[in-house]
Amino acid sequence: MNPPPSTKSRFWNGGRAVECTVLLRLRAMWPREFESRLFRQTRKRVDRKTVDTAYLDNPVWNSLTTCHSDIALGGPGALRYPSDIAPFVDTRDWSRADLDELAELVLPGEQVCAAGVRVVWDERWEIDTQFEAIQMVWPETQIERTNDSEIVRLTDGDVPAMLELTALVYPAYFREGTARLGAYFGIKQEGRLAAMAGIRLAMTGFQEISAVCTHPDYRGRGYATSLAQHLVGFIQDAGDVPFLHTEEENEAARSIYHRLGFVLKRKFPVWIVTLRQG
Numbered sequence: 001m002n003p004p005p006s007t008k009s010r011f012w013n014g015g016r017a018v019e020c021t022v023l024l025r026l027r028a029m030w031p032r033e034f035e036s037r038l039f040r041q042t043r044k045r046v047d048r049k050t051v052d053t054a055y056l057d058n059p060v061w062n063s064l065t066t067c068h069s070d071i072a073l074g075g076p077g078a079l080r081y082p083s084d085i086a087p088f089v090d091t092r093d094w095s096r097a098d099l100d101e102l103a104e105l106v107l108p109g110e111q112v113c114a115a116g117v118r119v120v121w122d123e124r125w126e127i128d129t130q131f132e133a134i135q136m137v138w139p140e141t142q143i144e145r146t147n148d149s150e151i152v153r154l155t156d157g158d159v160p161a162m163l164e165l166t167a168l169v170y171p172a173y174f175r176e177g178t179a180r181l182g183a184y185f186g187i188k189q190e191g192r193l194a195a196m197a198g199i200r201l202a203m204t205g206f207q208e209i210s211a212v213c214t215h216p217d218y219r220g221r222g223y224a225t226s227l228a229q230h231l232v233g234f235i236q237d238a239g240d241v242p243f244l245h246t247e248e249e250n251e252a253a254r255s256i257y258h259r260l261g262f263v264l265k266r267k268f269p270v271w272i273v274t275l276r277q278g
Contacts, residue, residue: 052205056135056243056265058116059201059208061090067202068181078102080112085177086200087113094119106275113172115245116268129272131247134254136262138242143232143261151230154184154196161193162186162211169213172272182207185230187223195223197231207235209244212253225256232260 055062064072064079072079078101080089089105089112091098103124106112111128121127154162159179166174182199195218200210209231214223228244235242246253248267 053137053265055203055206056137058090059135059203059206059243060088060115061092062203063201064090066204074101074105078105080105082177083110084175085181086175087111087172089114090117096122099124103275108275108277111172111272111274114271114273116270118269119271121271121273124276126274126276127271128274129270131249131270132267133245133270134248134267135243135245135265136254136257137265138232138236139261139263141261143229143236145233146226146229148226148230150187151185151227152188154179154186154193154198158184158186158193162196165193165196165213165215166211168215170211174211178211183231183234184211185227185234187218187227189218194218194221195227197224197227199231199235202240205240206243207238207240209235209242212244225260228256228260 061079064081068081071082071085073082074080076092077095077098078089078091080102081087089102091102094117099122115133156179159176162179162184163174163176178200179198182202184196184198186196187194192215195214197212198210199207201208209228212224212228214221232242242262243265244257244262246257
């Protein structure tokens with residue numbers, strides 16, 4: 001079954017918010033197995049020496065213009081993920097014209113997230129939260145493989161459990177369609193999803209480890225470390241470089257990633273904003 005022809009539109013004309021809503025409703029009508037194929041990315045092995053690390057300075061924009069360009073909404077000055085996949089938005093250079101385009105991509109009252117830039121938001125936007133995050137990247141070394149026999153690949157059937165688990169930690173960032181952006185893995189105990197992690201942003205040469213979380217009942221068992229190690233190896237096997245983000249104040253997460261071997265690349269602001277009504 002082929003997708004509706006309108007899904008190839010980049011919504012360059014007016015009325016973007018309405019067209020985006022129609023697109024999401026059309027997507028909901030497609031067979032789930034087709035949707036999984038649509039979001040599956042074909043990865044090509046790259047030479048680490050030729051990878052442009054400047055891509056990491058603007059990961060949302062570069063993901064939406066490379067590996068995730070097929071699902072990007074907007075253009076040419078503003079892009080976003082469909083709202084059922086991720087809250088992230090970005091613009092070319094955050095000019096007034098770009099903000100005008102972005103406002104047409106977001107529904108009034110909708111909350112979205114912009115990361116990595118210092119934005120001067122105009123009167124159309126309500127700033128809900130602003131905090132500092134850090135970006136860490138894996139160095140030019142191969143991960144030391146460990147016993148990961150407990151780790152399983154998660155599927156569409158695991159999405160309800162993934163949503164339940166991430167609601168404890170990442171309620172704003174992990175959504176029903178997020179798992180279709182990349183591979184997600186988990187550890188199950190007593191019939192429950194005890195821990196999980198997966199791949200979210202992806203651009204030429206890089207894949208982001210995200211949603212690393214453990215249910216409170218199963219903390220202290222090293223599950224987060226095991227899953228992060230597994231994903232580093234998984235991404236390296238694809239020929240890409242692993243990177244990740246965490247809040248600057250999350251000392252526990254930073255400590256885990258540092259011990260694994262990740263190195264700090266930069267600190268950057270994250271904005272959670274809502275487009276005002278009217």
